[in-house]
Amino acid sequence: MQATRDFLKRLGLPAGDLYDLPTSARRFPDGAQYRVEIPSVEGPRALAAVLAEAEARKVRVHRISQGSGIMLLTDGEIREMARLGAEARVEVSLFVGPRAAWETGAQITAAAGRNLGARNRGMDQVIYAIEDIKRACALGIRGVLVADEGLLWVANEMKKAGELPAELVLKVSVQMGAANPASIRLQEQLGAGTYNTPTDLDLPKLAAIRAAVGLPLDIYVEVPDNFGGFVRHYEIPEIVRVAAPVYVKFGLRNAPDVYPSGTHLESTVIALSRERVRRAEIGLELLQRYYPQAIQSELAAQGLALPVV
Numbered sequence: 001m002q003a004t005r006d007f008l009k010r011l012g013l014p015a016g017d018l019y020d021l022p023t024s025a026r027r028f029p030d031g032a033q034y035r036v037e038i039p040s041v042e043g044p045r046a047l048a049a050v051l052a053e054a055e056a057r058k059v060r061v062h063r064i065s066q067g068s069g070i071m072l073l074t075d076g077e078i079r080e081m082a083r084l085g086a087e088a089r090v091e092v093s094l095f096v097g098p099r100a101a102w103e104t105g106a107q108i109t110a111a112a113g114r115n116l117g118a119r120n121r122g123m124d125q126v127i128y129a130i131e132d133i134k135r136a137c138a139l140g141i142r143g144v145l146v147a148d149e150g151l152l153w154v155a156n157e158m159k160k161a162g163e164l165p166a167e168l169v170l171k172v173s174v175q176m177g178a179a180n181p182a183s184i185r186l187q188e189q190l191g192a193g194t195y196n197t198p199t200d201l202d203l204p205k206l207a208a209i210r211a212a213v214g215l216p217l218d219i220y221v222e223v224p225d226n227f228g229g230f231v232r233h234y235e236i237p238e239i240v241r242v243a244a245p246v247y248v249k250f251g252l253r254n255a256p257d258v259y260p261s262g263t264h265l266e267s268t269v270i271a272l273s274r275e276r277v278r279r280a281e282i283g284l285e286l287l288q289r290y291y292p293q294a295i296q297s298e299l300a301a302q303g304l305a306l307p308v309v
Contacts, residue, residue: 013181018207024244026214032297033244035062035304036284037218038276039251042068042261044080046273051088053277059284061277062297062304063091063247065145065171068260070132071097075139082140082307089300092307093143093171094136096151098128102260118147118175126151130158137165143305147173149190156191169193169305174220174227179205181212188215193305194247199223199230207242216303218247222279229253233283237291248287250280 005015027033038054041047041064054061064085070078073094085092099118100108103125107113120126129151133144142165146152152172158164174196178184187195196218197209209217219239223230231253232239240246255272258265287294300306 011182012212013185014208014211016208017204018211018242019204021203021207021238021242022211023241024207024210026210026245027295028216028245028297029302030297032295032301033246034240034287034294035216035245035247035297035301036060036280037063037065037247037249038273038280039065039249040067040224040258040269040276041273042066042258042269043073043266044077044084045266046269047081047084047092049270050273050277051084051090053274054280057277057281059277059280060296060299061090061280062299062301063093063143065093065095065143067095067145068258068262069097069099069102070094070136070141070144071128072260072262075135078136078139078141079309083309085307086140086309089304089306091143091169091304092141093145093169093305094141095145095173096129096147097132098125099147100125118173120148120151126154130154133164133168137168140307140309142167142307143169143171145171145173147175149176149187152187152192153190159191167305169303171218171305172196174199174218181209184209185212188213194218196220196249199227203235203238203242206239210243216245216247217243218249219243220249220251221283222251222253224251224255224257225253226257227251233279233286236283236287237294240287240291240294248280248283250276250283252276252279 172192194216221232
């Protein structure tokens, strides 16, 4: 195997998973090692609940993300989320709406096809997705989630051409599924601004990814049941140390799947959003206890995709 390992090193990739767990020297632009993300914040009322809970619990939330899609929010709801995010100095990242799971294809319902659920089927759906991004940007949003390499590349080319805002952050969803340093470096080259790693990668694998890429990693430390249901709170200090810069992402185990959301599920979404902030308080207390020197970004830190109003 040594010849293969040597060739990978010449490509700038690690020669294997890094079991020595080296400390990452990479940082966010402000010099911080970590930021906090609360996912599945599906509308303005849920966002208001997250912000209120964060203030009450003194949890510094840097980014919220949404999963149901831009296409399932009204213009008024998007404007309100942009306003709330701008006032709180918190990044608002909305998922691009059209995707295979929302469409008429049947392959995603088969056991072997479920990994295709967030991809874009056909050129029309790519066009719909770009229109979704354009609409969000026009309403003040500067962060979107994508889960398709082609859409990622096209959106990045549109940024270069001035068709989309240059400051737009293309956050790659956990549903993309790339799980090794070479694959994630490719996502970075295609225009990824941050990358959500698969939820089950251990520390040596995360360390190897960090050795190969410079973009921030989004890492679930509590994982929804349909992505594994892991609770990795005690690993947070080492995740921050070896994978910085990292968005520490607090999902929620033992919670219903609310995608796609809407007013019919709003009370449940709000309750889940509040509990995610409580989980963040628990996780951050562990981080402070076991790695007190870890550096957290301030609100409105450089590189955050803050909404524009």
